[in-house]
Amino acid sequence: MDNVTFDDYATWTVNDSDELCSFSPSPEEVLSHTYIHSIICAFGLIGNVLVMITYGFYKRTKTMTDVYLFNVAVADLLFVVALPLIAHNEQNGWPMGSAACKMLRSAYSINLYSGMLLLACISGDRYVAIVQARRSFGSRSRTVLYGRLICAAVWVSALFLTLPTLIYTELFEEHDPMLFEEHDLMEPNSTLTCELTFKSRKTAKLMKVMVPSLQMAVGFFLPLVVMVFCYSSIMCTLLKAHNSQRHKAIRVVWAVVVVFIICHFPYNVTLLIHTVSLFTERSCEEEKTKLKVLATSRSIAYLHCCLNPILYAFIGVKFRSRFRKILSDLWCFGKRYLYSARLSRGTSEVCISGLRTSEASNNASSFSA
Incomplete structure (x- = not known):
C-alpha cells in the first residue's frame, strides 16, 4: 500500500495521484526565512539565557511566577536552539538522520504546548495575586513547590500532546516528477524530507485534522481565553485601585495580550482555514498560496520566543x-x-x-x- 504523507501544514498527497504539484519554496523564500529565523535565534538565545541565569542562580526569594517564567525560558530556549538545526536539515536533505528528524520536528510542538500553557498559568497566578489578593494572602497554594508541580504537569501534557508528531514523523524520499520522463531509464531525482507519514489513508485523514486542531485548541484558544479572562479582571481591579503605578501596570497588561494575539492569531486562523479546506478540491496555485501564507505567519509566531523575556521578565x-x-x-x-x-x-x-x-x-x- 502506498504511503500517505503530509507536512507541517497538514497537507497530504498520495504518490500515485493524477496531478502532481511541487510545493517546494523558492530560493528567495528560503533566504528570507533564513534571515528571519537567524534574528529570532540570536535574540531568543540571548534573552532566554539571561532569564534562566537570573531566575536560576541569582534570585533567591522565588515565587510561583518566577518558576513559571524560568520554565517558559527553558521551553523557548529549546526551540531557538532547534530552529537553526531544522533550517540546516531542510536545506540539505536531512543529513542528521531519522532520529534528528523526529526530535527537531517535535521541538516546535513541545514549545508550543508547554509555552502557551505556562503563559496561561502566569495569568492565572497574577489573577489570584491581584484580584483575589485577600483570599490568597498567607495561602500555601502559591508556593514554589506547587509551582514546580504545575510546571511538571504542563511538561508531561506537552509531551503527551506531541506524541503524534513524534511517532509518525519519518524521513520520506520525495521524487521530483519534473525530472522524470516516461521512457527514461534513469532514476528520477529525489530528496529526503521530514514529514508525517502514514501507512493508510484512514490514519492520515484522522491525523490531518487532529494535529492542527490540538495546536489551535490547546496551543492558542485555551490560553487566549484564560489570559483574556484573567487580565480583564486584573485591569478592572487596577482601575479601582488608587495607586500611582496602576497606569503602567495596565499598559503592561495590554502589551502582554496584544503581543500574544498579534504573534499567534494570524497563524492559527490561517491554519484553521487550511484545515477546513482539506476536505475540498483545491488547485495547485491555491494550495501554494496557502502554504506561503502559513509559512510567513508561522515565522511571526516564532517571534514570541524573543518577546517573552521582555514582556514577562525585563519589564x-x-x-x-x-x-x-x-x-x-x-x-x-x-x-x-x-x-x-x-x-x-x-x-x-x-x-x-x-x-x-x-x-x-x-x-x-x-x-x-
Missing part, C-alpha cells in the same frame, strides 16, 4: 534589580583580575555595598514581578 522591577546585580557582580569579578590585590579589596567592598543596596530596593514591586 519587571524586581527582575531588573536582580539583573543589575548580575552586571555588578560581573563588573566586580573583572576588576579583581584587572587591578592589583589592594585595589581588588577596595572593589570588593564596593560590590558588597552595591549588593546590599540592591537588596534594599527589592521591596519595590510591579505588576510583572
Whole structure:
C-alpha cells in the first residue's frame, strides 16, 4: 500500500495521484526565512539565557511566577536552539538522520504546548495575586513547590500532546516528477524530507485534522481565553485601585495580550482555514498560496520566543534589580583580575555595598514581578 504523507501544514498527497504539484519554496523564500529565523535565534538565545541565569542562580526569594517564567525560558530556549538545526536539515536533505528528524520536528510542538500553557498559568497566578489578593494572602497554594508541580504537569501534557508528531514523523524520499520522463531509464531525482507519514489513508485523514486542531485548541484558544479572562479582571481591579503605578501596570497588561494575539492569531486562523479546506478540491496555485501564507505567519509566531523575556521578565522591577546585580557582580569579578590585590579589596567592598543596596530596593514591586 502506498504511503500517505503530509507536512507541517497538514497537507497530504498520495504518490500515485493524477496531478502532481511541487510545493517546494523558492530560493528567495528560503533566504528570507533564513534571515528571519537567524534574528529570532540570536535574540531568543540571548534573552532566554539571561532569564534562566537570573531566575536560576541569582534570585533567591522565588515565587510561583518566577518558576513559571524560568520554565517558559527553558521551553523557548529549546526551540531557538532547534530552529537553526531544522533550517540546516531542510536545506540539505536531512543529513542528521531519522532520529534528528523526529526530535527537531517535535521541538516546535513541545514549545508550543508547554509555552502557551505556562503563559496561561502566569495569568492565572497574577489573577489570584491581584484580584483575589485577600483570599490568597498567607495561602500555601502559591508556593514554589506547587509551582514546580504545575510546571511538571504542563511538561508531561506537552509531551503527551506531541506524541503524534513524534511517532509518525519519518524521513520520506520525495521524487521530483519534473525530472522524470516516461521512457527514461534513469532514476528520477529525489530528496529526503521530514514529514508525517502514514501507512493508510484512514490514519492520515484522522491525523490531518487532529494535529492542527490540538495546536489551535490547546496551543492558542485555551490560553487566549484564560489570559483574556484573567487580565480583564486584573485591569478592572487596577482601575479601582488608587495607586500611582496602576497606569503602567495596565499598559503592561495590554502589551502582554496584544503581543500574544498579534504573534499567534494570524497563524492559527490561517491554519484553521487550511484545515477546513482539506476536505475540498483545491488547485495547485491555491494550495501554494496557502502554504506561503502559513509559512510567513508561522515565522511571526516564532517571534514570541524573543518577546517573552521582555514582556514577562525585563519589564519587571524586581527582575531588573536582580539583573543589575548580575552586571555588578560581573563588573566586580573583572576588576579583581584587572587591578592589583589592594585595589581588588577596595572593589570588593564596593560590590558588597552595591549588593546590599540592591537588596534594599527589592521591596519595590510591579505588576510583572
